[in-house]
Amino acid sequence: MVVWWSPRFPVDDVDAWSRPTRRRFVVGALAAVGVGGAGLAAVHRALAAASTAPQGTGVATWQAVVGEGPDPERIPDAPIVADPVETIDALEPIGTRELDPRWQPATAAATKILALRKRVEASLTVSAYEHRTVIDRKAGIYRWDCSGMAAWFLRKAAPAARRAMDKGRPVARDFYRKIAKSPTRRARDGWRRLPHIDDVQPGDLFAWIRPPGFPSRNTGHMGFAAEPARAVPHIPGAYTLRIFDATSLPHQDDTRDPEGDGGIGEGTILFLTDETGRGTAYGWFGLRSQGVIATDIVFGRVYR
Numbered sequence: 001m002v003v004w005w006s007p008r009f010p011v012d013d014v015d016a017w018s019r020p021t022r023r024r025f026v027v028g029a030l031a032a033v034g035v036g037g038a039g040l041a042a043v044h045r046a047l048a049a050a051s052t053a054p055q056g057t058g059v060a061t062w063q064a065v066v067g068e069g070p071d072p073e074r075i076p077d078a079p080i081v082a083d084p085v086e087t088i089d090a091l092e093p094i095g096t097r098e099l100d101p102r103w104q105p106a107t108a109a110a111t112k113i114l115a116l117r118k119r120v121e122a123s124l125t126v127s128a129y130e131h132r133t134v135i136d137r138k139a140g141i142y143r144w145d146c147s148g149m150a151a152w153f154l155r156k157a158a159p160a161a162r163r164a165m166d167k168g169r170p171v172a173r174d175f176y177r178k179i180a181k182s183p184t185r186r187a188r189d190g191w192r193r194l195p196h197i198d199d200v201q202p203g204d205l206f207a208w209i210r211p212p213g214f215p216s217r218n219t220g221h222m223g224f225a226a227e228p229a230r231a232v233p234h235i236p237g238a239y240t241l242r243i244f245d246a247t248s249l250p251h252q253d254d255t256r257d258p259e260g261d262g263g264i265g266e267g268t269i270l271f272l273t274d275e276t277g278r279g280t281a282y283g284w285f286g287l288r289s290q291g292v293i294a295t296d297i298v299f300g301r302v303y304r
Contacts, residue, residue, distance in 0.1 A: 102201050102228040109190070109302045110203025112157035113224060117244060120264060127256075127263030129248040142264055146222050147171045149246040149264060150205070153224070158302040161190030173219035176207040179300035187303040194299040196277025197229045197239050201301075206243065206271075208282060208297040220295075221245070226266055232287070237273045240286055242266060252286025271297060 097103040105111045125140030133148035134141065144152065151170055154162035167174050182191040194200055207222035223245025232238040243251070244266040250256045251267025270283030272292060279297025283289030 100228075104201065105203040106201045106301060107203070107303050109158035109161065109304055110201065113153055113203045113302075116153060116157055117224075117264075124264070127261065127265070129246055129262030144246050144263070146246045147175060150175060150222055150224070154302065158190055158304060160304040161302040164189035164191060171219045172207060172222045173209055175205065175222045175300075176209045176220055176296075176298060179205065179207055179298040180296075182300060187301070190302055190304045192301045192303065194301055197241075197271060197273050197279065197299060198277060200225045200229050200241065200299050202226055202228070205300045205302070206241070206279070206297060207300070208279065208295050211293060211295040214293070214295075221247075225299075229271070232270070235272075237275070237280075239271045239273065240268050241271060242268055249284070251284060252288050 105114055120137075120142060123137060123140040124142060126142065128143040129145055130143045131145050131148070132143070133145075133152065134143040135152065142149075147170055151162065151165075154165075165174060165178055170178075178191060179193050182188055182193040184193050184195045186192065194204065200206070202225055204225045205222060206225065207220060209220040210216055210218060223243045225241060226244050227242040229239040229241045232240060240252075244264065246262070246264050247256075248262035250258050250262075250265065251269055254265055254267035256262060256265035256267070268286035270286050270289055270292065271279050272281040272283075274280050279299070281292040281294040282297060283292040
């Protein structure tokens with residue numbers, strides 16, 4: 001396994017990478033995930049190092065999932081999948097959305113979440129990623145981070161689920177813990193955990209916790225599903241998911257301005273799952289990710 005060094009992706013306090021004005025960490029190394037003709041070979045775990053100071057003094061580590069494939073030193077920009085067009089656009093036959101119930105929200109609360117998102121985007125004049133939540137709906141101003149956005153959405157669309165979190169200001173870790181502890185057969189306190197990524201429908205939630213040693217002060221990341229997950233051909237257990245969240249760095253095929261201040265928007269994330277369908281790693285830039293970060297990922301649904 002070959003690890004290459006790249007200074008292109010400074011890790012920020014959001015749990016991904018930051019705008020230049022907030023750069024505090026430099027990625028040490030991420031291993032590219034290569035795909036052979038026969039599919040993904042046995043998946044191995046490797047450590048990738050990142051410096052935790054601008055001068056590179058001190059090293060933090062997190063787990064990256066890598067597989068056999070192209071040599072990332074010779075092909076430094078090798079994507080996760082050789083042909084993203086084939087793996088995304090060719091997956092959905094014409095009319096699928098109208099016929100497949102998975103493309104519809106599963107609960108009244110999820111329907112309200114999606115409707116609220118449309119109203120926010122229709123009125124949006126200022127969008128920014130900030131840890132302090134500032135909202136002026138009449139002026140179209142929305143400044144928040146991922147958990148601040150989700151808390152506001154739930155307060156409007158699923159107040160019982162929001163109250164059940166018993167937090168004045170929940171962070172991503174709180175959403176992760178709430179989903180992880182929720183039952184899978186029926187809702188409790190307005191929450192139900194979805195055991196498999198295939199169960200995800202528009203308006204459902206995803207959340208992960210920061211991996212041990214990951215160079216970030218944030219507790220994790222979370223957001224909402226905009227569509228059902230799509231299996232990635234030739235990579236067992238890999239899925240792409242269109243999501244909407246609040247972040248400072250756009251995902252693949254993102255609606256946010258890459259030079260802007262971030263905030264609410266839609267993009268594609270790559271998820272790897274185990275044999276039960278539970279998330280085990282994420283690729284922030286979807287199929288364009290240079291590697292994936294291993295951490296526990298949960299999917300949930302709110303009811304009221």
